[in-house]
Structures are given as structure tokens and as C-alpha cells.
Amino acid sequence: MSDLTFGADLFSEFDRLQRQMASLLGGFPFSIRSGRFGAFPQVNIGSTDDSIEIVAFAPGLDPASLDVSIDKGLLTISGERKPVYPDKPGDDTRAYAQERFSGSFRRVIELPQHADPDKVTAQYTNGCLSVSMGKRETSKPKAITVQ
Structure with missing residues (x-):
């Protein structure tokens, strides 16, 4: 027999444990190169032969x-995202969920x-937000003719 006992709401305990682990470890990255968990705006970064392409997903701005x-090899995207439901004087509406x-x-x-x-x-x-940045000419491949 086991000495472990569980309360009536086992799933809420798992949720609590997951939140504690996420705060302890700083979030769970989705890949080796990903930044902190919940970073805003989320970005996709890729390249072509001639450019570096960055897409930041920032709806409602x-x-x-x-x-x-x-500056110094760092791209910084910053701004402010306004609340969807601004507070109104005399309004007694209270949010019970806000995702x-x-x-x-600020994203660097x-x-x-x-x-x-x-x-x-x-x-x-x-x-x-689509940011396209060219590559330096010296970094582009060059064909060399063999004589």
C-alpha cells in the first residue's frame, strides 16, 4: 500500500506543480534557441541568400x-499594447479571466x-511586423573561376 494521499482535485495540484516548476526553471523553451517563456512579441527568424527576415507577431498594435x-548587433522591438477593455469611470466591471x-x-x-x-x-x-535586413556583400558566396 502507498502512503500517498491525493485531494479531491488532483488536476489542480498538477497545475500548481507545473507553475512552480516553470517559475523555478524560468519557463520551458520550445526549442534550444527559443527565448524566455511567454516572450512578447513572438518571432520567426529566417534568411535567404540576400537577407535576414524577422517576423514579429504583434496583433492589435x-x-x-x-x-x-x-544598435551593436542587436535588434530591439519595443512599444506598448493597450488593454482591450479600458477602465471607465463609474464602471464596476471586474475581469475574472485575462489571457x-x-x-x-521590449524584445531584443x-x-x-x-x-x-x-x-x-x-x-x-x-x-x-516584418523586418528585412540585407546581408553584407562580403558574406555572400562568390563563384571563383578556375583557370
């Missing part, structure tokens, strides 16, 4: 509220050495 900068993040955010992404900070474009469309 005013493009004018986004700040994008590059959407609101408030200030380390760029590869061959990124050219002088060749950058950024565009916000349908909730996605």
Missing part, C-alpha cells in the same frame, strides 16, 4: 506605437555578424 532600432497581454514590452534579438544595419526595412501588416 498601432504601428506608430512600435519602436524598432538596431491577453497588455502593457509595455541578437543579429548574425553578416547582417547589414544600413539595409533595413520594416513594415506592419495584419498584426505582423
Whole structure:
């Protein structure tokens, strides 16, 4: 026989244990290269032969509220996401569940050495911030003719 006893709500105990482990370990990364758990905005990073492509998923933002900068090989995306239901004077509505993040955010992404900070474009469309950055000419492959 086991000396272990469980309360009536076993699943809430598992949920509590998972939250404790996540706070202890700083969250569970989805891949080796992923950042901290719950980082906002989430990003996809890829490259072509000529450019580095970064897509930040940030729906519901005013493009004018986004700040994008590059300094010392770091791309910084920052801004503020307003709450969906702003507080109204005299309103006694209380939220009992809130899953959407609101408030200030800042995301810093380390760029590869061959990124050219002088060749950058950024565009916000349908909730996605797309940043395209050219590669330095010296990093592109060159064909050498054998004589």
C-alpha cells in the first residue's frame, strides 16, 4: 500500500506543480534557441541568400506605437499594447479571466555578424511586423573561376 494521499482535485495540484516548476526553471523553451517563456512579441527568424527576415507577431498594435532600432548587433522591438477593455469611470466591471497581454514590452534579438544595419526595412501588416535586413556583400558566396 502507498502512503500517498491525493485531494479531491488532483488536476489542480498538477497545475500548481507545473507553475512552480516553470517559475523555478524560468519557463520551458520550445526549442534550444527559443527565448524566455511567454516572450512578447513572438518571432520567426529566417534568411535567404540576400537577407535576414524577422517576423514579429504583434496583433492589435498601432504601428506608430512600435519602436524598432538596431544598435551593436542587436535588434530591439519595443512599444506598448493597450488593454482591450479600458477602465471607465463609474464602471464596476471586474475581469475574472485575462489571457491577453497588455502593457509595455521590449524584445531584443541578437543579429548574425553578416547582417547589414544600413539595409533595413520594416513594415506592419495584419498584426505582423516584418523586418528585412540585407546581408553584407562580403558574406555572400562568390563563384571563383578556375583557370
